[in-house]
Amino acid sequence: MPSSPARTRAALLILAISAAGRLDAQDTTAVERESVSRKPSPMLLVTPFLSAGWSQTLGTPKAWPRTWGGYGSRLGDQLGFLAVKTTVRHVVDRAVPWVDDHSACITRPVSLARETLTRAGCAIVRTGTLRTDGGDMRPNLPFLTGAVVGTVTSLSWRPERQSAVSSRSFVLQRIAITYGATAFVRLVTDWRADARRQPASRQPASRQPASREPEAP
DSSP states (O other): OOOOHHHHHHHHHHHHHHHHHHHHHTOSSSSSOOOTTSOOOHHHHHHHHHHHHHHHHHTOSTTSOSSHHHHHHHHHHHHHHHHHHHHHHHHHHHHOOOBOOOSOSOOSOOOHHHHHHHHHHHHHHHHSEEEOTTSOEEEOHHHHHHHHHHHHHHGGGSGGGGOHHHHHHHHHHHHHHHHHHHHHHHHHHHHHHHHHTOOGGGSOOOOOOOOOOOOOO
């Protein structure tokens, strides 16, 4: 049964709040490669609850009812996925010497439309790649491995596992959503960082009153 307009609006609102929480956390499994000992943001811990609420509103998967029990199943799915994904990411992160590319995407003034497209392209590419010390591009193994292993593991407790077609569809959808959400957060956080790094020379110089030499007597 298709979702009603009210249900769709509620789902979009929950998704927007979830995205805002991820922006504050600045960590959706690879926006930035942080130290493993870094204390997670409270908003990052809230995100699974919001994501479960979004799935509950949309009624996915259909095998889980829209009840407190169904919400518990959806929340357990989100928490399990997050735990596996984060653990795998941290393990692989320790074995990979590559780093994020934080160089500026925009080096000269361009129109807002072109800047948005360029930054979106940078975010998509940099979400899935890292850089060596020499600047060579490498796959972002911590993020990619964590997303794939977390998704495949979560399939073991989801109802889609009963069908090969549903299993493939779920795996592709969850990986795509994870990648897209991470790229979106990367777009916003990098844009903010570039704005904070703008050189002082770009700021308008303050006007100082011209000094007047004393008139000769």
